[in-house]
Amino acid sequence: MTRTTPPRPLDIEGLFPELGEHSATATRLHPRPGAPTAADSSVGGPLLWPAGESWPVCTDGADHYISELRTPASVRRDREIFAAAAARAASGDRYDLTDAERAEVPDYDFSEPDDLVEQPIPLVAVAQLYRRDVPDFAGPDGTDLLQVLWCPLDHPEEGYNPRVRLYWRRSGDVVDPLERAPEPPVVNDAYLPTPCVVFPEQVREYRYAALLPAELETRIRAWEGGGLSYQSDLSLAPGWKVGGFAGWSLTDPLPMDCAECGAAMTLLFTAASGEWDGGNGSWRPVEEPETASCDPTGVTIGRGYSLHVFRCPASFEHPHSTAMQ
Numbered sequence: 001m002t003r004t005t006p007p008r009p010l011d012i013e014g015l016f017p018e019l020g021e022h023s024a025t026a027t028r029l030h031p032r033p034g035a036p037t038a039a040d041s042s043v044g045g046p047l048l049w050p051a052g053e054s055w056p057v058c059t060d061g062a063d064h065y066i067s068e069l070r071t072p073a074s075v076r077r078d079r080e081i082f083a084a085a086a087a088r089a090a091s092g093d094r095y096d097l098t099d100a101e102r103a104e105v106p107d108y109d110f111s112e113p114d115d116l117v118e119q120p121i122p123l124v125a126v127a128q129l130y131r132r133d134v135p136d137f138a139g140p141d142g143t144d145l146l147q148v149l150w151c152p153l154d155h156p157e158e159g160y161n162p163r164v165r166l167y168w169r170r171s172g173d174v175v176d177p178l179e180r181a182p183e184p185p186v187v188n189d190a191y192l193p194t195p196c197v198v199f200p201e202q203v204r205e206y207r208y209a210a211l212l213p214a215e216l217e218t219r220i221r222a223w224e225g226g227g228l229s230y231q232s233d234l235s236l237a238p239g240w241k242v243g244g245f246a247g248w249s250l251t252d253p254l255p256m257d258c259a260e261c262g263a264a265m266t267l268l269f270t271a272a273s274g275e276w277d278g279g280n281g282s283w284r285p286v287e288e289p290e291t292a293s294c295d296p297t298g299v300t301i302g303r304g305y306s307l308h309v310f311r312c313p314a315s316f317e318h319p320h321s322t323a324m325q
Contacts, residue, residue, distance in 0.1 A: 022212055027200050152188055211253055232277065
């Protein structure tokens with residue numbers, strides 16, 4: 001089954017032809033819960049990882065911001081319980097947990113012992129993207145695989161977000177793959193993605209309004225008011241995506257310049273708290289019913305934001321940067 005973004009309510013570039021100079025393609029990943037393998041592009045699925053290569057860990061220990069630590073197994077069980085309750089409700093029953101289910105769900109403020117973070121924390125798989133599947137794939141020449149991992153705990157120096165690591169590979173070089181990745185002893189439950197298959201779809205985006213030339217932004221703002229929003233309906237696709245442009249809804253646009261060479265960075269990847277907004281839902285794929293969950297991955301960034309990962313256009317070896325918006 002594919003996922004198809006509805007046509008935009010109108011052709012904004014037709015009204016403002018100058019927007020063509022401020023457009024780019026993005027690939028919406030459309031993650032949905034499933035059973036991906038290491039041979040697949042996925043969100044939260046297993047990675048094609050060499051058995052002889054050490055799995056990355058975070059050793060920040062007590063420097064993590066610690067709040068409501070959970071084991072990965074307990075997070076998954078919670079999600080199973082609430083998914084079962086939702087399925088019963090969809091069949092006409094009242095949404096509720098059974099007594100047995102309720103007994104399994106921890107109290108809202110339950111947390112595993114803090115000292116569990118003092119050991120090395122294996123990173124968790126966030127996304128695996130094969131070049132063949134993602135039209136907007138970007139990577140070093142000769143590579144065909146991007147793997148995104150993060151530490152599933154909050155890092156104060158990262159804006160109280162997970163710390164991201166990127167790996168590019170040639171999939172054909174992995175002849176002895178790792179059978180099972182190590183799991184962290186504890187996680188922030190918002191940073192443990194549900195394993196999802198993806199349905200990549202390329203869409204057209206336009207730059208965030210405040211980053212357009214001032215005269216063009218002014219004209220667009222003057223045009224708005226007929227019920228359509230440049231920002232919400234016509235320019236930036238929400239959800240998990242590769243490429244395109246970042247939104248800056250939380251702060252004013254920040255300068256995302258390479259720490260190595262000073263070049264203006266470009267958006268590589270976005271991990272999102274939801275696939276479409278809860279308002280008009282204009283970005284909800286046409287195949288999805290109105291009752292479909294807009295949060296298939298279980299990931300929440302901050303209070304419902306997105307985590308943008310930027311790369312340097314001069315070299316993939318230069319450090320990436322992130323911004324929560």
